[in-house]
Amino acid sequence: MSPAERLAALRAALEKAGVQGFLVPRADEHLGEYVPPSGERLAWLTGFTGSAGLALVLPDRAALFTDGRYTTQAQQQLDPALWELRHIVDQPAVDWLKEHAAGRRIGYDPWLHPEAALKRLEPAGITLVPLPTNPVDAIWADRPAPPAAAAVPHPLRHAGLAAEEKRSAAAALLREAKEDAAVLADSHSLAWLFNIRGGDLDHTPLALGFGLLRDDGSAELFMEPGKVPPETRAHLGNAVTVRPREALPGALEALAGRTVRVDPEATPAWFAETLRAAGATVAAGDDPVRLPRACKNPVEQQGARDAHRRDAVALARFLAWFAAAAPTGRETEVSAADRLLAFRREVPLFKAESFPAISGAGEHGAVIHYRATEASDRPIRLDECYLIDSGAQYLDGTTDVTRTLWTGPGPAPAALRERYTRVLQGHIALATLRFPKGVAGPHLDAFARRALWEAGLDYDHGTGHGVGSYLSVHEGPVAFSRAARPVPLAPGMILSDEPGYYLPGQYGIRIENLLLVREAGQRPDQVKPFLEFETLTLAPYDRRLIEAALLSPAERAWVDAYQARVLAEVGPHCDPATASWLAAACAPLT
Template sequence: MFQHQSFDPVSDRSFAGKHLPLLRAEMKKQNLDGFVIPHDDEYQNEYIPAYAERLMWATGFSGSAGAAVILQDKAVMFTDGRYTLQVRQQADSDYFDYVDITETAPDAWLAENAAKGSRIGYDPMLHATAGVKKLKAAAEKAGFELVAVSQNPVDAAWKDQPAAPLTPAKPHEIEFAGKSSEDKRKEIAAEIAKTGADAALITAPPSVAWLFNIRGADVSRSPLPLGRALLNKDGTATLFIAPEKVGNELPGFLGDAVDVRAESDVGVALQKLGKEGAKVAVDPALAPSKYVDDLKEAGAVIVDMTDPCALPRAAKNDTEVEGAREAHIRDGAAVTKFLHWLDTQAQSGDVDEIRAAQKLESIRAESDDLRDLSFDSISGAGANGALCHYRVSTQSNAPLKPGSLYLIDSGGQYLDGTTDITRTVPIGEPSDEMRDRFTRVLKGHIALATLKFPAGTTGHQIDMIARKPLWDAGLDYDHGTGHGVGSFLGVHEGPQRIAKAPNSQALKPGMILSNEPGYYKANEYGIRIENLIVVTPPKPVPGGEREMMEFETITLAPINLDLVKTDLLTEDERQWLNDYHARVRETLSPLVPAEIKDWFEKATRAV
């Protein structure tokens, strides 16, 4: 269900002053000295429905990752490098201290700061088992009591909390999925049986959607139906989903081997498994700790198992990869039209960030194939572009001024694929420094795009390839180089990623990732070049001894050549850029309007 972007502020610095007293009063009612608020909802989603924005309600921080610890006399915000500036703008420093979550997580902070004998609460539906284990270790170290609350004090204090979404779940046909739900269930069931488990509890909505070939609209910009599932080792399953989401077509589409029940029945089903002494596989990093506690108390045997759907969901089949290619052609044509508009209509300083975002949205929406955006566009002019996860609002809206850079990170949701692309363009004449930094980012982008690597290679091992041209100049960026992308699912998808942070997941053929190095000069400008790439099957290298995998770039749209210092490029880098633009020109020409053909030829010219 496509909804236009809203640019009204979703929060402000007044939230803490208004809401913390209400929260602390509720905590006092529950005899709590502190409470841990993650950004996560009950499904461990990154992007969450409005009712689940508990962290934002309590703090004012609207980013997609973070946490807070609220004590009766102190409050702390935890975010990573993506949100260093944003959290200080939104969470009032009169109420909060700020901590880098990559250096000190909430459990580690509590271990050093919580008073002995204090009662620190957490909502067991919002914390996975692995996270609770860390909190329990902190409690043991500091001597505080960790309390699993039966009612979240934020929910109790939040009087105008929105209702949970109830949008219909719909079939995702095999022409897009590439494999039937029955075949998927049989394959995953075989993996469950290997662990000795009788069934697996699937709690992540992307995995539920993938396993049953269904999609929904419960989460903004992600076509997810919120629900849970139990998959038995014989391939039969129970889908737990609100009855309001089940239309007449869904039961027949799912077939007789799938029992559809209300999500509120999950607890009853877990009790039954426990009484039977069943062995139940759960992912300790994803399953709400309450579910695991309920299973144990009922008598079930817990088998730790990484979400068995995650890896096959990430390694796309041939149909999904081809669908992604087709989606990127259509999306690339829309982005190209927008880049032409930027270059010809937005250079005078009269256009602002909101108008630019709306223009790109309107161009994308011309396609009948567009189902939604894949996220609200990051439309950052000048200094706002230096905020790598910036979200423009009517309060922050800035003009695209001559002599500055404009960064636009955006994407679309199509039945055959999910797109995510970032382009940086000059408004007026760029400075020599801007061109130097852009070219270094481009060199890193090309290094990753052209990399050959053997089976077993992880994204962690190759992250530095994209950073070296920046490191050579004493520069860097504080976000990952690449994230996984779903197939008409979330724009951020694991388990694969390319980042400094350790990650043991080897890259597999069919995985789609982003290639997005960047550079950000605080209070001045931001640069990012992002294409999506697909891991190719291994193949021999002439004269080599081992087969190697590569990346196929599937995003197609011009990279701004006015920002490129060609003397910084090697001959191979220049050849890659020229070959890429030749492919963009050849593929998109049939979709580009005749009136912009001259501009398009120039934008994709050889350098």
């Protein structure tokens, strides 16, 4: 079917269902950012392949909402004759519905939306109608089968804490809140709580499923039995029961008269609806696993350091190769990304990329989450910006790093150097910050933007996201973003530090390191505990893009110290040619 035929077929299905509209989110029933091919309903319907979006379909019009990372991409992928494009923050869906759908019955799939998101649409004056089956699935004739990769144990030497300890601690939180059980809809929580990993997604090692954690530490894992081999069943132990997903309704009905925690932001509305219908009390509360998962234990922290040091060798090999290969004009966006992946595949404990590399030359670098394809791939030319944002999954940690490079041999234009340096100043400002306990990510976002703001510049994405431990490269609940929940930063959390600047049609600049939150040392007259960041990523900045005169003495000293650290920690593990290149790349600024 063509895009127009798909939209027409959906509208016919909605008319048959007795509703005048339908919500199509990017998420699947686990509400995660990354979904398997069987969950790519938004992409199938609209052609938009970004990782964040919502489509609203009415009989006479349709709109797609996404954030600033994807507006340029969406403009390229959507048919404007079929879809209106809206910025999900500046032009929220509730306003569009109020204008175009007030008084109408709008259908939704209760497996694909959390209750909190549905409540935010109520001011639109619509009637939300849960549908028993998803009409997109009904018209998607060649929909792929759900993934069926096996769940495997995650070794204690990498996990740091036994699953029994984790379940006991989470159960204590439930008892303290006088709750009998908690629904676990986030497969990341299952992975961390039960010390399991899987292969249901290409870049995030998850075994997709659901869980019920009880206040005595016992649990039920709802996952197709074929996905849980004998080794994993033995690893889970007798306190964990594995049941097929079809057993979920009965398990929830058995909780009649009990109090069950449901995270309204991270759990499909189906769970709360089913529990209430069964006579259970639904207690709105955070997933009891989410915050402990974000605060890496000492073993996970050391694993992150080790993973980044090994990853840094692959990065150094790539950067040295790129410095020689780029001037030849023979490399493309795809070939460069493939070369970096080849270097990473030689690193011990490597499992996969943590996301498809964003390899953007020239104007493609201005597409914030650009992905080179066979159709879009282009040569990397002389004297232009090249942005490479990539990462890896290792058994002991997850990496994510961005560097913006100049392809030379000619000098970078002064305006480009000035803007790169302002991005670098914001990057440094966040990395060097000391702040009191209790401060949250949204409170710090502006530090990374100040140097750009002073020049009347900005970027339309958050400054940083949480990162998992051999889990998702995008992990909540913390982020450096004005749009994020104000969750206080705590020791052990890992976040990205990635300010940027994008000039559509010309180039993009982004600089990204991962930071580990740690306790800060005591200073005279300090009356409360402070925190600071440890930089995990080890990769040189492109000195040809730095306008050293713009840096303060402290900023310049920080860059020189960081580059010296990269050389000292990475150089000894490189081959002679890479080590020689790295020594020159890490030389002090002049």
